[in-house]
Amino acid sequence: MSAKGVAIATNVAIPTTGGWQVWQDVVIPNVTLTAGAQVIRVTIGATDYINLNYMTFASAVTTPAPTVVSPVTYCQGATATALTATGTALKWYTVATGGTASATAPVPSTVTAGSTTYYVSQTLNNVESNRAAINVVVNALPTATITASGATTFCQGAGNVTLQANTGTGLTYQWWRNQTTTIGTGTASLAIYNSSGSYTVEITDANGCKAISNAIAVTVNTPPAAPTVVSPVSYTIGQAATPLTATGTALKWYTVETGGTASTTVPTPSTAAIGSTTYYVSQTVNACESPRATITVTVTELIQSIQLQAGWNMIGCPLEGTTNMQQALSSIWLQVETVKDQDAFWDIKNVPALNSLSTVTWGKGYLVKVKANCTLDWIVR
Incomplete structure (x- = not known):
């Protein structure tokens, strides 16, 4: 076979078709023709019965496939954009051929x-290229769940809760409070002591895919202030006492400043002995107990005052038992001239050996002579 007098193919084998009008194609590949009109000459060798029906020509020019980026990755549920490729008159397919x-x-x-x-x-040039493949990978979102280590409602300063997220290789963590405030240190757990809110964690996996966990509401109640009290509360010895009082909610009474056993029964102080006793009381609001307020109860001596006139005065002794006379009359002792009862007497002018009265006894009456008007204070213990 020649074109323009130049051989373009030689020794082309022609197969036997097995019969007249039985056709078979013979392909001669890699034939190069110059541009312009062509005169094609086919020379048949030493053979008979050759029937050449027609010739067709196919361009050997190939078009390169378009340039693409593959794979294209997304996280599940992300917003995807149209695929891209660099080329001319692009045609898109869902199959390879x-x-x-x-x-x-x-x-x-x-x-x-x-x-x-x-x-x-x-x-x-009207020649379609081979198809380039773009593999789109949609990665599943990571699992994101959190659980609480204990009660999620507690009192500030008296409790806490730890939130724990699921763990896994390549996971990173960002904790959120109320979906607006980032907190925590990027670990899988978060300890909460002071702040109420709705807590979630955002987990990112090695593919960069993110998931938000379930929310856990944490309530941190602020303890109330100590109840309002009046202190000190004062009594004289033997005086009838009333139950202590405090203004607050769900009061608890204690006998010690910290610890101890609480009582909901309001204590009534004892006035049997002179001295001071301290009581403590707290209030509870929203299951949070307040600091304890202090009530100091003071029991003092009972002073009974009697107005005496200059000269003789009749008095009764209210002091329990027997008391030294000078001690009992200490408040007027500088005014006393004479003291006597039915059986004995004391006179300032006598030498001690002549005075037969040196004590006073509860319930007995005494005549007391004083130099001037004065006030006798009986100190009852």
């Missing part, structure tokens, strides 16, 4: 995790 071409670039679905392959060709 055959199928129906589309001039519109597809937008991958990210609803379900998995991979999908798309194909694209370009056309130059």
Whole structure:
């Protein structure tokens, strides 16, 4: 076979077709023709019965496939964009061969995790290229769950709770309070002591996919202030006492400043002995107990005052038992001249040996002579 007098193929084998009008194609590849009109001459060798029906020509020019980036990755549920390729007159397919071409670039679905392959060709000089493959990978979102280590409602300063997220290789963590404030140190657990709120964690996996966990509401109640009290509370010895009082909610009474056993019964102080006793009381609001307020109860001596006139005065002794006379009359002792009862007497002018009265006894009456008007204070213990 020659073109323009130049051999372009030699020794082309012609097969036996097995019968007249039984046709068979003979392909001569890699024939190069120059541009312009061609005169093709076919020379048949030493053979008979050759029938040449027609010749067709196919261009040997190839069009390169378009340039693509593959794979294209998304996280499940992310917003995808149309695929891209660099080329001319792009045609998009869902299969590697055959199928129906589309001039519109597809937008991958990210609803379900998995991979999908798309194909694209370009056309130059009416010759369509081979198809380039674009693999779209949709990565599943990581699991994101949190649990609480204990009660999620507690009193500030008296409790706490730790939130624990699921763990796994390549996971990173960002904790949120009320979906607005980032907290924590990027670990899988978060200890909460002071702040109420709705807590979640955002977990990111090695593919960069993120998931938000379930929310756990934590309530941190602020302890109330100590109840309002009046202190000190004062009594004289033997005086009838009333139950202590405090203004507050769900009062608890204690005999010690910290610890101890609480009582809801209001204590009534004892006035049997002189001295001071301290009581403590707290209030409870929203299950939070307040600091304890202090009530000091003081029991003092009972002083009975009697007005005496200059000269003789009749008095009765209210002091329990027998008391030294000078001690009992200490408040007027500088005014006393004479003291006597039915059996004995004391006179300031006498030498001690002549005075037969040196004590006073409860319930007995005494005549007391004083120099001037004065006030006798009986100190009852």
